[in-house]
Amino acid sequence: xxxxxxxxxxxxxxxxxxxxxxxxxxxxxxxxxxxxxxxxxxxxxxxxxxxxxxxxxxxxxxxxxxxxxxxxxxxxxxxxxxxxxxxxxxxxxxxxxxxxxxxxxxxxxxxxxxxxxxxxxxxxxxxxxxxxxxxxxxxxxxxxxxxxxxxx
Amino acid sequence: xxxxxxxxxxxxxxxxxxxxxxxxxxxxxxxxxxxxxxxxxxxxxxxxxxxxxxxxxxxxxxxxxxxxxxxxxxxxxxxxxxxxxxxxxxxxxxxxxxxxxxxxxxxxxxxxxxxxxxxxx
Numbered sequence: 001x002x003x004x005x006x007x008x009x010x011x012x013x014x015x016x017x018x019x020x021x022x023x024x025x026x027x028x029x030x031x032x033x034x035x036x037x038x039x040x041x042x043x044x045x046x047x048x049x050x051x052x053x054x055x056x057x058x059x060x061x062x063x064x065x066x067x068x069x070x071x072x073x074x075x076x077x078x079x080x081x082x083x084x085x086x087x088x089x090x091x092x093x094x095x096x097x098x099x100x101x102x103x104x105x106x107x108x109x110x111x112x113x114x115x116x117x118x119x120x121x122x123x124x125x126x127x128x129x130x131x132x133x134x135x136x137x138x139x140x141x142x143x144x145x146x147x148x149x150x151x152x
Numbered sequence: 153x154x155x156x157x158x159x160x161x162x163x164x165x166x167x168x169x170x171x172x173x174x175x176x177x178x179x180x181x182x183x184x185x186x187x188x189x190x191x192x193x194x195x196x197x198x199x200x201x202x203x204x205x206x207x208x209x210x211x212x213x214x215x216x217x218x219x220x221x222x223x224x225x226x227x228x229x230x231x232x233x234x235x236x237x238x239x240x241x242x243x244x245x246x247x248x249x250x251x252x253x254x255x256x257x258x259x260x261x262x263x264x265x266x267x268x269x270x271x272x273x
């Protein structure tokens with residue numbers, strides 16, 4: 001029930017971006033996604049902030065995964081803005097990662113937790129996005145996140 | 153663009169980053185925090201007024217600075233966080249780990265080791 005549920009007559013803006021897997025492109029990735037969201041003038045600022053954080057975390061994980069494996073492929077980011085939401089898909093080739101395989105983390109309020117930044121990043125994505133899905137694909141990870149622009 | 157300005161106020165080093173605290177700015181911020189801790193016996197205020205986004209990498213860098221400051225007998229405090237940054241501190245529970253104040257003046261006025269610095273529980 002994730003895709004192919006576009007109702008007839010509703011317009012979807014789709015933007016595709018491929019960035020080199022380097023931290024220098026993180027800001028560009030956030031800008032493209034938030035600028036796409038802003039095509040909807042009714043997208044609330046607070047939700048754009050949530051989106052910016054979620055995209056930052058997902059792209060950081062992707063960039064770090066590529067760096068660890070010294071992969072040269074780009075990270076792909078697709079955003080689809082529709083009537084009441086933006087859906088962002090971040091696809092990497094960083095070897096594959098499943099958040100459920102992580103070891104136990106310290107409590108969220110424990111500063112020691114910050115030593116598990118990737119884990120914290122995933123939790124932040126889950127906290128600020130309305131939907132978050134982490135899928136292992138051949139040699140990489142697909143993160144799909146959805147942020148709603150209005151109450152439904 | 154990420155920039156950092158450093159000043160001193162009443163024996164505290166005030167670090168003023170402007171930009172996003174993320175993977176890309178973390179190394180520069182970390183260097184500034186290490187130098188700041190060494191300069192004023194661990195008394196550091198990070199003025200967040202010019203910061204739009206802090207993500208987990210930025211939080212990790214700030215927490216690293218906090219630990220280092222407390223190891224040196226001081227503290228690392230956060231001043232003037234914008235609403236979105238404050239919301240993130242609350243979401244992660246880090247508003248209890250840091251002394252967070254409305255402005256730099258309040259941060260340097262709060263004595264080190266007093267109740268509410270979140271450091272002794």
